[in-house]
Amino acid sequence: MIVGTAGHIDHGKTSLVKALTGVAGDRLKEEKRRGITIDLGFAFLPLDDGSTLGFIDVPGHERFVHTMVAGASGIDIALLVVAADDGVMPQTREHLAILDLLRIGRGLIAITKADLATPERLDEVIAQIREAVAGTVLDGAAILPVSSVTGLGIDALRERLVAEAHAISGRAADDRFRLAIDRVFTLAGIGVVVTGTVLSGQVHVKDQVLISPSGLRARVRSVHAQNREVETGRAGDRCALNLAGEDIGKEAIHRGDMVVDPFLHAPTDRIDAKLQLLPGEPKPIGQWFPARLHHGSAEVGARVVLLNGDQLQPGHAMDVQLVLEKPIAAAALDRFVLRDVSAQRTIGGGQFFDLRAPTRQRRTPAREAQRAALATTDPREAFASLLDAPPFAWDLAAFTRDRALSASKRDDIAAALSPMVFHADGDIIAISHAHWRSFVDGLIARLDAFHAAYPDVQGMGREKLRVSLQPKLPASAFALALQHADVAGRVVRDGAFVRLASHSMQMSPEREALWQRVAPLLGGEVRFRPPRVRDVAGVLARPEQDIRQLMAFAARLGLVDEVAHDHFFLRPTMHEMVLIAADIAAHxxxxxxxxxxxxxxIDSGRKVAIQILEFFDRQGVTLNRGTLRRVQARYLDLYGPAP
Incomplete structure (x- = not known):
């Protein structure tokens, strides 16, 4: 468990930590010279049961409040320090506001320098404290007078801290590993070391981890937890990790980065959240309000987009979207603090909901339903609510990743809710059984209506059909849904088209005879540069219009595709060219x-090759960026034979 100090400058936080633990928290020469804490200091208190209580000593000066935020983000127990001579001061109130915004659930209050105060003065300071903490997370917290010089009350405070530590259930050690980096340094003969608080999960010697948001890969060479070498660091520990890797160096890792389980690496720069504006703010904030966001040990510029109005009044809360200057590593339900751009004051804070917030349609009823579901603390209840929110199909893998949940908790959610599940491209797309039945019924009805309106068309385009249905499945999951037993016997997938099994188109005997003469002209060695309509008409001595009508009908049957005007390619040739493009890209x-x-x-002219690739661009098979293209793997079967 981690105890974090908070309070005004020169109120004796560091001296109190030393009196409690015997260890001085100040570690920098500048700190010792000036007699104030500039950066986070750390001390450890071994307990009788073999566990260790860690202390984070945070700076009280207003210039270093951002460092205080980094320390407070990793603590379990707050120790608010108020000097008897000064009483409650400005940074006392700001630190208290930060503890409240971060929802530090347990805490104690120490009145330092109590040996210098009269009983009347102590009563006065206690009254000030009670007034200051009213309505905050420390409302009702025990207040203990102490003296770091005489030892007055130190033993009683230590015992209360130990009791608070034993009363805490602890952080989620069975979730995936995250450590917020607050220091990076090198040690001779050891290499790069990072320190921070383990926010969730466990880390072991020899584990493979990632530095997020940069994505650097590293291996854990050794672990120090609570100031001693161990094999495993757990949630709630202060840890130092010795990291090794090809690109790992002191300059490559920064305060504010996180060391994470590789599965969790998914940086974000656009987050939906609940923002609470402090009551003491002088005026409301409006759209696109600039601020500095503090999360864990990271600090980044942000803009605030209000989602439920045009102004957020002091003392009120609202759903907002935070648009960040650069990506951060975060988890849903993490707490954050906002400070003004001049770093003079804390203005508010709150909790993240959605790490994948959209740029458009942010205020729709559908988004409100999604945010309400994502704000639910219990993961099973949250995902159950998501399955009843548009688009009614959600990626369980992404949900558990963004909450840093373990694979076992993901499986528990799936077992409890028992949704219809499609495993596609690493996603686990889940749909409730009620919405699956609605999807199947809607699919059949949509195709039936299409065939009634266009009886001579082969079928409906697969992508057009996908986006017209609810739930709206991702393309890869939609392809799997078409093969599900509830659908496969009633629906046929013909390459890029989908039709009802009962729907069929046939050529007349005359057209069939003509097609048997045309098809060989489009295949064989010339398949990548087939003759155009006028050339086919010339070879067969038939009017161009006859050939054009035949080819249009053959296209509706899925036998050919019109890549350019009057230039048709056989469907197997199209599939072959898609695979060629994929092979080039793969190498x-x-x-x-x-x-x-x-x-x-394909040994064709440049003009024909460009026409083919532009056709693939329009179909989504390839993505064109200037002079380069890449293949979208989920469309590789678009022109393949029906399964």
Missing amino acids: AADGRFTAAQFRDR
């Missing part, structure tokens, strides 16, 4: 290829 260092590379592989 490219960055997965991107040029039109010239594609042209050379």
